[in-house]
Amino acid sequence: xxxxxxxxxxxxxxxxxxxxxxxxxxxxxxxxxxxxxxxxxxxxxxxxxxxxxxxxxxxxxxxxxxxxxxxxxxxxxxxxxxxxxxxxxxxxxxxxxxxxxxxxxxxxxxxxxxxxxxxxxxxxxxxxxxxxxxxxxxxxxxxxxxxxxxxxxxxxxxxxxxxxxxxxxxxxxxxxxxxxxxxxxxxxxxxxxxxxxxxxxxxxxxxxxxxxxxxxxxxxxxxxxxxxxxxxxxxxxxxxxxxxxxxxxxxxxxxxxxxxxxxxxxxxxxxxxxxxxxxxxxxxxxxxxxxxxxxxxxxxxxxxxxxxxxxxxxxxxxxxxxxxxxxxxxxxxxxxxxxxxxxxxxxxxxxxxxxxxxxxxxxxxxxxxxxxxxx
Numbered sequence: 001x002x003x004x005x006x007x008x009x010x011x012x013x014x015x016x017x018x019x020x021x022x023x024x025x026x027x028x029x030x031x032x033x034x035x036x037x038x039x040x041x042x043x044x045x046x047x048x049x050x051x052x053x054x055x056x057x058x059x060x061x062x063x064x065x066x067x068x069x070x071x072x073x074x075x076x077x078x079x080x081x082x083x084x085x086x087x088x089x090x091x092x093x094x095x096x097x098x099x100x101x102x103x104x105x106x107x108x109x110x111x112x113x114x115x116x117x118x119x120x121x122x123x124x125x126x127x128x129x130x131x132x133x134x135x136x137x138x139x140x141x142x143x144x145x146x147x148x149x150x151x152x153x154x155x156x157x158x159x160x161x162x163x164x165x166x167x168x169x170x171x172x173x174x175x176x177x178x179x180x181x182x183x184x185x186x187x188x189x190x191x192x193x194x195x196x197x198x199x200x201x202x203x204x205x206x207x208x209x210x211x212x213x214x215x216x217x218x219x220x221x222x223x224x225x226x227x228x229x230x231x232x233x234x235x236x237x238x239x240x241x242x243x244x245x246x247x248x249x250x251x252x253x254x255x256x257x258x259x260x261x262x263x264x265x266x267x268x269x270x271x272x273x274x275x276x277x278x279x280x281x282x283x284x285x286x287x288x289x290x291x292x293x294x295x296x297x298x299x300x301x302x303x304x305x306x307x308x309x310x311x312x313x314x315x316x317x318x319x320x321x322x323x324x325x326x327x328x329x330x331x332x333x334x335x336x337x338x339x340x341x342x343x344x345x346x347x348x349x350x351x352x353x354x355x356x357x358x359x360x361x362x363x364x365x366x367x368x369x370x371x372x373x374x375x
Contacts, residue, residue, distance in 0.1 A: 155327050156214075163361050166327050176329035182364035183270075183322030183335060184245035190318055190373030198315055198336065201225040202235065202307040208300040211292050214326065215239045215359055216352070218287055224307055226261055226271065228336065233261030233269045235307060242352055244274050245325050245360045246337050248318070253341055254349055257310055258325075268324070268333045273310055278343030283309035288351055312340035316374035325361045339374065 152169040155161045161169065167177035175182070205221035217239040224235035237260050244256035255275035262268055275281075283305055292299045316339040323331040 157359050157361070166329065170327065173327045173329060175323065175331055176327060179323055179329060179331050180365075180367045181321055181323060181331045181369060182329060183325050183333065184247070184361060184363055185320065185322065185366045185369070185371075186247040186250055186363050187318045187320070187337060187371055187373075188249045190371040192373045192375050195317065195319065195372060195374045196228065198317065199227040200308065200311065201227070202311075204304040204306040206300075207305050208298055209287060209290060209292065210298045211295045211355070213295050215241065215356060216287065216291065218305075220305075220307060226259075226269065228269075231263055231267070231269075233263045233267070236260050236262050238307070238310070240352060240356075241325075241360045242349075242356055242358065243360055244272075245363075246272050246274070247363060248337075248339075255344065255352065257342075259307070259310075268330065270322075270324075270333055270335050272335065272337040273312065274338065274341035275344045275349070276341045277346050277349060280345035280348060281309065281343060283307070284344050284348050288348060310342060312338050312342055314340040316340065318371055318373050320369055320371045322369075 150169060150171045155166055155169055157163065163176070167174050202224045205224060207218050207220050209216060209218045217237055219237045220235050222234065226233050226235065238257055239260075240255060240257055242255045244252040244254070246252065246256060253274040253276050257273045257275065259271040259273070260268065261271065286303070286305045290299050290301045318335075318337040318339065320335050321332065322335045323329050323333050
């Protein structure tokens with residue numbers, strides 16, 4: 001409102017100033033203008049040439065036209081806006097500065113987060129490398145341990161040290177699990193042929209015996225031979241298993257005696273004589289009479305024994321190629337299994353069962369091996 005009043009006052013002052021100025025005198029008389037019929041000039045001014053508002057002021061009756069209120073208000077608003085522009089510019093500048101500061105802080109925070117993320121990634125990569133190196137060392141150690149030669153000597157017929165784990169006890173016993181010609185086997189579907197007779201050259205001999213922790217083993221003095229297939233083998237020792245390791249058509253016996261022979265070339269032959277309950281056996285009784293009192297103790301009696309007392313009258317047999325039935329499970333062993341069993345008394349069998357109720361290796365896969373049988 002103050003601006004509107006000022007504008008009106010200014011208009012009045014300017015009008016008054018214009019009225020006080022003397023009219024200009026022409027240098028030359030101008031051509032007489034044509035006057036309209038009403039006696040007034042064509043531009044609407046009175047005959048004296050003064051503007052209407054000035055004439056009115058001179059007569060003391062100003063005739064000021066009514067001002068355009070809308071135009072004056074718009075002009076006032078424009079001035080007000082122009083006057084207030086500096087006051088609005090300051091907050092705007094402050095807001096812009098705040099936005100700049102916030103952007104700077106966000107950028108700094110993002111940089112920190114990127115640095116932290118990079119540090120975590122580097123730490124994780126380092127941890128992975130350490131873990132991978134540890135796993136490699138463990139794997140190498142495991143491989144080295146697996147490849148390390150084993151030289152255990154303790155084995156048994158059951159549990160952790162039983163037949164299934166013999167090859168894990170000693171590296172020299174690998175054939176116990178990897179061999180494909182292992183013994184004993186189930187003797188069935190044998191090819192019946194005319195096998196040559198076995199020539200036995202056994203005679204009474206000195207002997208020693210030991211309870212070796214696996215069986216009762218009897219070592220026989222030299223000079224006892226067996227000849228078959230034009231090859232001669234010397235008897236080294238014999239020992240006992242309960243039950244029989246060999247089976248004939250799926251059937252075994254209560255015990256068996258294994259006679260281990262070696263040729264001059266170092267080849268092995270094992271003769272198996274099955275034992276059934278019946279009459280007392282004189283050779284077995286001689287061995288039982290001199291059992292050592294302690295395991296691993298060797299006894300060498302001053303008497304002799306005759307290996308012929310363990311042989312059946314009938315000499316038909318099965319034969320095949322196999323292995324030793326205890327560690328190191330050596331293969332390329334010729335086996336001869338007598339078809340006719342021998343007998344031992346229940347008391348003789350009971351005595352051994354008190355020492356070794358079970359000392360037989362399970363039957364092994366035949367893997368298509370040929371088994372020959374006497375007609």
